Amino acid sequence: MRTTGKAPVQQPSAMPVKKYRPYWETMTFDYPERTWPSVNVTRAPRWLSTDLRDGNQALIEPMDPVRKRKMFDLLVAIGIKEIEIGFPAASQTDFDFVRSLVEDDAVPDDVCVSVLTQARPDLIARTVEAIKGFPWANVHIYNATSPVFREVVFHNDKAATVELARAGVTEVMVQAEKILGDDQVFGLQYSPEIFTDTERDFALEVCENVMELWQPDDDREIILNLPATVERYTPNSYADLIEWMSDHLSHRDHVVLSAHPHNDRGTGIAAAELAMKAGVDRVEGCLLGQGERTGNVDLLVLAMNLYSQGIDPMLDLSDVDGIRDVVEYCTQMDTPVRHPYVGDLVYTSFSGSHQDAIKKGFQARAAKVAAAGGDETTVVWDLPYLAIDPHDIGRTYEAVVRVNSQSGKGGIAYLMSRDHSFELPRRLQAEFSRLIQRHTDGTGGEVASDRLLEIFTDEYLPAPPASGLAPWGRFxxxxxxxxxxxEDGTVTVTIDLMDNGAKTTLSGVGNGPIDAFISALGTIGIDAHVLDYAEHAMEAGRDARAAAYVEVEVADQVLWGVGVDPSITRATYRAVISAVNRALR
Structure with a gap:
């Protein structure tokens, strides 16, 4: 045997590398006064969501008013207090949505909305008109300050660029004085665009000119937003620029310094975290990182990173799956399965050694919690492979302690959808995949698509009375x-059942058909609670069948039931019966 200490020799690529220049030739500077490397972040920044503006404008299909409102309501519900709601001068649709929030009285008094405008008089007047009536609103004005925009796009020199910023801010103040009421709280945000490509001395000059007009003081803050609109260099360089600006700005006590990182290099989170160390007071971004190109910084991940360090993010993220569901509905964009904190597989280990370490970690934690008198909140979380406790954000331990089969739930769900028209909810996918796991453990080899349906039918689908097949379960x-x-919508449901071969009729009252059906079962001692529900049509046409999926807690078990029927209501009843029968058998 021969050994070598030499590494393989990598060969130069044929890619046109020379057309790009290293960022340090133009974008970095020596700043020995920096202190941010030794700063520890101990509290959450002010959060601004730009999901409804920056995030929305980057979608394949921008949100309609219903989706916009659902997103706005989610942002308010999780505790975000500053929300950029649109670019009202850009379109009638955007303007109408902004006005709808006023007309519906949808904005709580402690939430500040923000609207964006370029530094153009016609756009500014329309923008200020849009925010009339809000209890608290900011106008976010920007103009291009970086050399490539000054020279290539707008053909402005520095003096003209400064004058454009000054004229824009002056126009905002004039229009606000003319249009807004005395009882409306009004603020200003300014962005030198693109800050990270702008000469730092010039970025400072423009911001100082804006502040000269606004005159910030104790009761008149100004937000200076420093966007990395296109991320071109490493996060430490962004932090250097942030700290330099923070050190050199006048009126610093009355300036809210805001970071707006994008993710073009894949380091948006790191850039935001280092900017927080460097002195920013506020971070702008989107839930799940929506936004142009590779996205804005992901506020959910950034907040959860703080949470994982024992820092209160000042947001309610206890139901990340619910947040994800709303964001996916509103944006019509999927979330990768490996997305931090919210992806389907981020708390799942497929490796046997990982599973063993996690199980031992749970055992050790249980002992520590018992020694602490049973209060698990007093015991520091320290488990192998799990950065946080999935329970804290609404996840279970089921995926953590389960060893998947080779096929996994994704492949099984795909075949059930493609070949049999069953669109299984995520948690039902996991439950059914465990049944297939037991089958493959016992038989080995491949499970064909038709066999998948046979196993699924045997486990979940009771035969209808007219089929002539033997009864399946008690009911x-x-x-x-x-x-x-x-008029309040409560209903009475009357059901005819076979109960262990004997016909019986039950009645129940509830706030809907499912609730009333559960109530009817309760009259014979079946204590059931619906936890989740989904349904869809299996075919098109008048005779189409519907499939219903119901997750039910019954007899100290949480199980799924499935029902199929031309009537979606009866399909749902059959799904409840399916779950109850599975629990009782």
Missing amino acids: TLLDSRAESLS
Whole structure:
């Protein structure tokens, strides 16, 4: 045997490397006064969500008013107090949405909305008109200050660029005085665009000119936003620029310094975190990192990074799957399965050694919690491979302690959808994949698509009475009837069942058909609670069947049931019966 201490020799690529220049030739500077490397972040910044503006304008299909409102309501619900709601002068649609929030009285008094405008008089007047009536609103004005925009796009010199910023801010103040009421709280945000490509002395000069007009003081803050609109260099360089600006700005006590990182180099989170060390007071971004190109900085990940260090993010992120569902609905964009904190697989280990370490970690933690009197909140989280406790954000330990089969739930769900028209919810996918795991452990080899359906049918789908097949479980649904009780929407449901071979009729009252159906089962001692529900059509046309999926807690178990019927209501009843039968058998 021969050994070598030499590494393989990598060969130069044929790519046109010389057309690019290293960032340090133009974008870095020596700043020995920097202190940020030794600063520890101990509190959350002010958060501004730009999901409804920067994030929305980058979508393949921009949000319609319904999706915009759902996103706005989510942002308010999780505790974001500063929300950029649009670019109202850009389109009638954007303007109308901004006005709808006023007309619906949708903005809490402690939430400040922000609207964006370029430094153009016609756009500014329209923008200020849009925010009339909000209890608290900022106008965010910007103009291009970087050399490539000054020279290539707008053909402005530095003096003209400064004058454009001054004229824009003056126009904002004039229009605000003319249009807004005395009881409306009004603020100003200014962005030198693109800050990170602008000469730092000139960026400072423009900001100082803006402040000269605004005259910030104790009751009149100004937000100076320093965007890395296109991320071109390493996060430490961004932090140097941030700290330099913070050190050299006048009125610093009355300036809210804001960071707006993008993710073109894949280091948006790192840039934001170092900017926080360097002195920014506020961070702008989007949930799940929506935004142009590779996205704005991901506020959810950034906040969860703070949480994982024991720092209160000042946001309610206890239901990340619910947040993800709303964002995906509003943006019509999928979330990668490896996305930090919210991806389907981020708390799942497929390696046996990882699983063993995690199990031992849980055992050690249980002992520490018991020694602490049972209060797990007093015991520091320290488990192998798990940066945070999944329970804190609404996840379970099920995926953590389970060893997947080779196929995994994704492949199984794909075949069930493609070949059999069943669109299984995520948690049902996981439950069904465990059944297939047991099957493959017992039989080995490949499970064909038709066999998947056989196993699925045997486990979840009771045979209808007219099929002539033997009863499946204790209950079989024969018929159901529902009638409205009152104007508040409560209903009575009457159901005919076979209960262990004997026909019985039950009635129940609830705030909807499913609730009433559960109530009817309760009259014979079945204590069931619906935890999740989904449904869809399986075919097109008048005779199409519907599939319903219901996650039910019954008899100290949480199980899924599935129902198929031309009536979606009866399909749902069958799904409940399916889950109850599975629990009782």
